[in-house]
Amino acid sequence: MSIKIFDYKKVNKSDEFEDIPILDIGPYLAGVSGAAESLAENIRFIQETIGFYVVINHGVAPEVMDNAYSALRRFFARPKEEKLKLKFGEKSVGYIAPKSTVYVTSKVNKNTKQDLNETLALALEREPSHPYIERGLRFVGPNPWPENLPGFRDSIVDFQNSIVELGQRIVPLYALALEKPAHYFDKDFEEPIVWIRNAHYPAVEPEENQFGISPHSDHSFITLLPLSAVPGLQVLTRSGKWLPAEPVANGIIINTGEFLNRWTNGRFIASPHRVVPPDNDRYSMAVFFNPAPDTIAEPLDTCCSNENPPKYDPVSMIDYVCWYIDKNYSTDFGGQQEGINN
Numbered sequence: 001m002s003i004k005i006f007d008y009k010k011v012n013k014s015d016e017f018e019d020i021p022i023l024d025i026g027p028y029l030a031g032v033s034g035a036a037e038s039l040a041e042n043i044r045f046i047q048e049t050i051g052f053y054v055v056i057n058h059g060v061a062p063e064v065m066d067n068a069y070s071a072l073r074r075f076f077a078r079p080k081e082e083k084l085k086l087k088f089g090e091k092s093v094g095y096i097a098p099k100s101t102v103y104v105t106s107k108v109n110k111n112t113k114q115d116l117n118e119t120l121a122l123a124l125e126r127e128p129s130h131p132y133i134e135r136g137l138r139f140v141g142p143n144p145w146p147e148n149l150p151g152f153r154d155s156i157v158d159f160q161n162s163i164v165e166l167g168q169r170i171v172p173l174y175a176l177a178l179e180k181p182a183h184y185f186d187k188d189f190e191e192p193i194v195w196i197r198n199a200h201y202p203a204v205e206p207e208e209n210q211f212g213i214s215p216h217s218d219h220s221f222i223t224l225l226p227l228s229a230v231p232g233l234q235v236l237t238r239s240g241k242w243l244p245a246e247p248v249a250n251g252i253i254i255n256t257g258e259f260l261n262r263w264t265n266g267r268f269i270a271s272p273h274r275v276v277p278p279d280n281d282r283y284s285m286a287v288f289f290n291p292a293p294d295t296i297a298e299p300l301d302t303c304c305s306n307e308n309p310p311k312y313d314p315v316s317m318i319d320y321v322c323w324y325i326d327k328n329y330s331t332d333f334g335g336q337q338e339g340i341n342n
Helices: 035-047 062-076 080-086 152-177 258-263 317-328
Strands: 022-024 052-056 094-096 118-123 193-201 213-216 222-226 233-236 242-244 252-256 273-275 282-290
Touching: 022 035, 035 052, 035 152, 062 118, 062 152, 062 193, 062 282, 080 094, 080 118, 152 193, 152 222, 152 252, 152 282, 193 317, 258 317, 282 317
Parallel strands: 022 052
Antiparallel strands: 052 252, 094 118, 118 193, 193 282, 213 273, 222 252, 222 282, 233 242, 233 273
């Protein structure tokens, strides 16, 4: 089956998307002249219209993604009491039981039922002496690791390192897409906050208005997600259609989060998305790729004008992600939302 590579020059902004756009970033990673500028133009178009795209030839080895997914399947197959030994706590890493989140910050749906997924949230693995950990920040570790699960940590850390390298290669494309020099964001991503929501979506029957994960927009600068072979992820288009993210072999889907949406004064959209309960168990590794914790999102000058003045107050990365998680997560699992029953 051939893959159709997206070219913004062949579509109009008013066109309805029938598929999630696919971009080949291989030439860019190989240093082909003009590839960065071409990709940036496509990213600009996509981020102003649908907000999601899939990358192929991205350099993350298929076996690295496969090994990580295999490790997660082994973890989630463990008894509940074993998983709860790694319970999500004040540092915002660890295990989150099913029915522990409701995304009340959603702007497209009044979410009233607990999400059906269970999650192992892990930060980018760092040394205990890392300044972020010594500061006592949330979302940076130290990670809790399961015992008696040989190879689990190595498989997850290998994936983390590969996906972070890809994220850092992609950030310059966003600078170009926003009419800035390619190195514009470099200083903000020397030591990024990378928080990975490793989730299991069971094949269960939902109640009315209940989801694997309810309609929401991510908090992040960008999110990177290796596509699962089991469908379930759906993206909301401008016309109000829920568009399925169809599997693409070794594809990684990327989308804008609310932090970048604020930084671009709303120019790059943080598209709502959801996961419907699948027919077969589904696993995902949503990588929230964020700048350093003290980075301030203040609307860029290239995204403001007399007709579109700054509409967001400046906010730091760490303050925004703390607010987002606290609003949507149960008090039993590190948040501040009361009344979620497990």
